[in-house]
Amino acid sequence: MLDLTKLARQIQGLSQHLTQETVASQKRLELAEKYLRDAFTRQDELVNAQDKWRDRILFANATPLEPLNTCIDIPVPPKVHTVIATDGSQIAPNHHEIAYCYLLNIGRVVLHYGQNKQPLLDSLPEVFYRAEDLYESRKWGIRTEEWMGYRRTASEAVVLAELSCAVARGENLNQKVKKNPELSTANLPLFSESLPPRIPTLAMVDGSLIYWFLEQLPLEARETILPPILAAWEQMKAAKVPLMGYLSASRNVEATNFLRFAACTHPTPDCMSFCSDQNAKLPCKVFDPLRDSTLWSTQLKPGQRGPLWQSNSRILELYQGQQIYFCYVHVGTEVARIEIPNWVVEDTELFNEALGLTLAQVQKGYGYPVAIAEAHNQAVVRGGDKTRFFSLLERQMIKAGLRNVGTSYKEARKRGSIA
Incomplete structure (x- = not known):
């Protein structure tokens, strides 16, 4: 049984953390929008760099096939x-x-x-x-x-x-x-x-x-x-x-990670040479962990x-x-x-x-x-469906002549508490 009184003390700390995270997330979003505007004019250059250094990149990323500022109205269906x-x-x-x-x-x-x-x-x-x-x-x-x-x-x-x-x-x-x-x-x-x-x-x-x-x-x-x-x-x-x-x-974050090429401060996006240290703060992760959906909602x-x-x-x-x-x-x-x-x-x-x-x-x-x-x-298989499934299985096993058919003592005990 969940003790809500004890849980309430932790919820207060959680709400404070979420408030701080909301402020930080807004700053990351503003920074990502800045790099996105920069990528509008440098898209071909960034795609070429991505393709050239593909084998040296250590983060998941996607390649845009259309201009990054594409916004197309979806047609009405038949x-x-x-x-x-x-x-x-x-x-x-x-x-x-x-x-x-x-x-x-x-x-x-x-x-x-x-x-x-x-x-x-x-x-x-x-x-x-x-x-x-x-x-x-x-x-x-x-x-x-x-x-x-x-x-x-x-x-x-x-x-x-x-x-x-x-x-x-x-x-x-x-x-x-x-x-x-x-x-x-x-x-x-x-x-x-x-x-x-x-x-x-x-x-x-x-x-x-x-x-x-x-x-x-x-x-x-x-x-x-x-x-x-x-x-x-x-x-x-x-x-x-x-x-x-x-x-x-x-x-x-595949699409947002493409902007890391624009945010890279090194001469080339060669992650294996410049950013192989796992403990180092990476200069291109300034808006991490911003999701693609959050950025494109703007x-x-x-x-x-x-x-x-x-x-x-x-x-x-x-x-x-x-x-x-x-x-x-x-x-x-x-x-x-x-x-x-x-x-x-x-x-x-x-x-x-x-x-x-x-x-x-x-x-x-x-x-x-x-x-x-x-x-x-x-x-979806609900609790009642699961019970009926095993009941059907039990009847078939008994009909087939099997003996000692039933759940373990542990399972039977868990289903019926004396508390």
């Missing part, structure tokens, strides 16, 4: 369109439960606008209980709980591609799900070239398309997770369904996007040519980071259409894309 989203949740394995297994639940949402079609709102659960599912990751030094999250990411992409291809083919998804409730996500169907008239469609995911966690994985583990994701993106590319990753309250008006950026994350070298770009969009309630594959950006009409649909989703969701929010609601 009335007739479709939005698809997936999100995932899980039940983690627990040695104290009646069986050591885990469950992934992928929420699926397809919303049709102006088409007189019923939406698809459901989830696709999958239980993992075999030894190769539970213990395979141990040989790479990855805990089962972490591996479960990585597999969930891959499943979300595969299901999203399957739905996108079905929508592009004009299939009635509600009837398809009724006929086959456990619609397979293991193998994507080959995409047909004969398509009905195209309806503007957008596929959305919650979070980044740059899977930073892959950098720390061994090669064999990485090859288990990444190829299904890239194959799913290729399916969406063939179906001409643009993919966008939506990041709310983004903490990224540059954009509601309904506008900023310049396109190319991420220079090393993990993208494994994306088989599917480069990830991003931009910041003022959606009215905040400045969100939107990540897009290169094949979407290269089709200007498709890119603008997708941005318009994204902005419409935020407006319909009162500040957050309604399709992603609904996918989360479909996927």
